[in-house]
Amino acid sequence: MPYKKLHIEIIDRVGSILMQSGSRFNKLSITTLRELKRAFGELEADPAVTVIVLSGYPGESFAVGADIAQMRDFGPAEGFAFAELGQSLFAQMEECGKPIIGALNGITMGGGCDLALACDIRLGSDALLFAHPGAKLGIITGFCGTQKLPRLVGKNFAREIFMTSDPYTAADGLRMGFINRLFPAASFWDDVVAFAGRIAAHPVEPLLYGKKIINASEDVELKSGCVMELGAFSSLFATEARAEKMQSFLNRKKNHGTR
Amino acid sequence: MTRAVQVQHEGDIALVRLNRPEAANCLSGAMIQSLLETFRKLKDDREVKGVIITGGGKFFCAGGDIGEMAAMSPMAAVEFAELGQKLMFAIERVGKPVLAVVNGHALGGGLELALACDFIVASTAAFFAAPEIKLGIIPGFGGTQRLARLVGKAKAKELIFTGDSINAAEAHAIGLVNRVYEPDQLLAQALELMQTICSRGPLSLRMGKEIIDAGYDIDLANACLMERDAFALCFSTEDQKEGMGAFLEKRPARFPGR
Numbered sequence: 001m002p003y004k005k006l007h008i009e010i011i012d013r014v015g016s017i018l019m020q021s022g023s024r025f026n027k028l029s030i031t032t033l034r035e036l037k038r039a040f041g042e043l044e045a046d047p048a049v050t051v052i053v054l055s056g057y058p059g060e061s062f063a064v065g066a067d068i069a070q071m072r073d074f075g076p077a078e079g080f081a082f083a084e085l086g087q088s089l090f091a092q093m094e095e096c097g098k099p100i101i102g103a104l105n106g107i108t109m110g111g112g113c114d115l116a117l118a119c120d121i122r123l124g125s126d127a128l129l130f131a132h133p134g135a136k137l138g139i140i141t142g143f144c145g146t147q148k149l150p151r152l153v154g155k156n157f158a159r160e161i162f163m164t165s166d167p168y169t170a171a172d173g174l175r176m177g178f179i180n181r182l183f184p185a186a187s188f189w190d191d192v193v194a195f196a197g198r199i200a201a202h203p204v205e206p207l208l209y210g211k212k213i214i215n216a217s218e219d220v221e222l223k224s225g226c227v228m229e230l231g232a233f234s235s236l237f238a239t240e241a242r243a244e245k246m247q248s249f250l251n252r253k254k255n256h257g258t259r
Numbered sequence: 260m261t262r263a264v265q266v267q268h269e270g271d272i273a274l275v276r277l278n279r280p281e282a283a284n285c286l287s288g289a290m291i292q293s294l295l296e297t298f299r300k301l302k303d304d305r306e307v308k309g310v311i312i313t314g315g316g317k318f319f320c321a322g323g324d325i326g327e328m329a330a331m332s333p334m335a336a337v338e339f340a341e342l343g344q345k346l347m348f349a350i351e352r353v354g355k356p357v358l359a360v361v362n363g364h365a366l367g368g369g370l371e372l373a374l375a376c377d378f379i380v381a382s383t384a385a386f387f388a389a390p391e392i393k394l395g396i397i398p399g400f401g402g403t404q405r406l407a408r409l410v411g412k413a414k415a416k417e418l419i420f421t422g423d424s425i426n427a428a429e430a431h432a433i434g435l436v437n438r439v440y441e442p443d444q445l446l447a448q449a450l451e452l453m454q455t456i457c458s459r460g461p462l463s464l465r466m467g468k469e470i471i472d473a474g475y476d477i478d479l480a481n482a483c484l485m486e487r488d489a490f491a492l493c494f495s496t497e498d499q500k501e502g503m504g505a506f507l508e509k510r511p512a513r514f515p516g517r
Contacts, residue, residue: 006506025338052265052498055373056376065407087420099416099420108434116406120413120416120420121413121416121417121420122413122503151412152411152412154411171294177411177413177414177433180413180414180417181417190402195421198421198422198423199420199421202392202393202420202422203392203395205393205395206392206396206397207420209390209417210392210396210397210403210416210419210420211416213403213404214407214412214416214419215412215413217403217404217407217408217415218407218412220479221476222401222408222472222475222476223348223403225401225403225404226344226401226404228401229340229344229398229399229401229403229404230337230340230341230344231337232341232397233336233337233396233397233399234332234333234334234337234399235341235400236333236336236395236396236397237331237332237333237335237336238332238333238395239395241395242394242395242396243329243395244395245393245395246328246329246394246395247329249325249393249394250325250326250329253325259306
């Protein structure tokens with residue numbers, strides 16, 4: 001079944017989900033959220049994909065929150081169902097066994113900001129503007145942003161972002177640690193693809209274990225986290241990729257030594 | 260045969276140097292055992308108030324010995340990672356400040372070794388990486404946990420997913436490294452910094468270290484209760500009397516460490 005709001009591309013082990021709602025902003029309608037759940041499920045299952053990139057490229061926005069005209073008429077039950085749909089998407093992204101890179105090409109606000117927070121790594125274009133403007137509308141986010149933003153940038157910046165409701169620039173994002181890297185708008189997509197390609201060159205198994213175990217670091221104390229790491233580290237010694245990569249490393253070293 | 264781990268005493272400071280430059284100071288099983296014994300001794304050595312770890316030669320430490328690891332079964336890998344983790348916990352529980360002085364490449368297990376120290380200072384020639392992913396594995400000496408705790412989950416994932424190295428300036432920008440010095444200044448500056456630290460009361464240094472580490476993993480309210488009790492315990496020491504007495508008498512304190 002074709003997607004109405006998304007465009008999917010798979011090139012050189014990088015699977016890109018490009019949000020294209022057909023308007024200036026990629027509003028996270030119920031349709032878009034459902035399609036995102038389906039797309040992440042398909043790319044996770046696809047053996048041709050090692051890394052997933054989520055973006056609004058080449059449009060002006062990454063994503064904004066819900067359609068406010070639609071949300072205005074929500075009662076508590078509809079608000080609950082909508083927030084639950086969003087949260088289940090974000091939980092799916094966190095559970096997904098492949099790295100997910102958020103390529104923040106432009107406007108990233110409200111629920112769109114929370115969507116970015118559900119990615120493992122965020123890359124920003126210098127056209128990025130991000131905000132959590134819920135306070136201006138008399139609400140707060142219902143997509144886990146109050147929990148995930150402080151875990152990423154610290155409580156101090158998170159409070160500032162929520163309390164001001166102001167838009168912040170890519171440079172602000174880099175300074176606060178909201179984005180990992182800042183790329184020029186002109187070369188943004190090339191830079192994103194090159195970055196994703198470096199991760200896609202690695203075997204899938206350590207990426208899977210690395211993601212799960214780093215995610216756990218937030219929820220367990222150091223000792224338990226290290227015990228979990230023991231299990232993950234040693235399990236990887238059963239993979240063919242590990243044996244092959246180590247052997248080729250040793251061969252390369254030998255060749256360097258005799259040149 | 261020269262020892263793989265050299266310990267040199269500079270006043271109150273023990274300077275621990277990884278000394279297998281021909282093997283990039285890699286963490287073979289034997290090297291980890293030597294470090295473990297070194298830190299066991301340092302824990303009980305009352306003359307030593309602070310510890311510096313650095314690398315001899317061009318490398319800080321290139322991590323696990325890949326020649327050793329290549330043929331490991333999963334069960335052998337459990338034992339190897341357990342040994343490495345034991346060392347990292349021994350460094351954290353040595354009871355005195357430990358400074359990683361990263362003179363060159365700190366890769367994989369070498370990065371994890373630096374992460375087990377209280378904080379890191381580096382030369383402008385230093386590079387940091389978690390390249391395990393390129394070998395089909397992940398860090399196994401606590402790196403997935405300590406790196407995420409220090410620089411945040413997203414930066415930790417970037418380093419661990421790409422396997423790419425970052426230079427000292429980048430490491431400083433993300434908070435992995437506290438201070439950066441020119442290579443010829445590095446050791447002298449690090450010793451000076453550690454001397455300043457060692458001039459403080461050893462008992463309060465130990466309590467500060469342990470309460471920051473322990474409190475990081477538990478909820479704020481209980482961590483603050485632990486702080487309250489550790490704070491109160493300081494008032495049973497001669498160091499507290501000396502520290503406050505010296506302040507009131509406007510003279511430098513000389514902490515007896517009791």
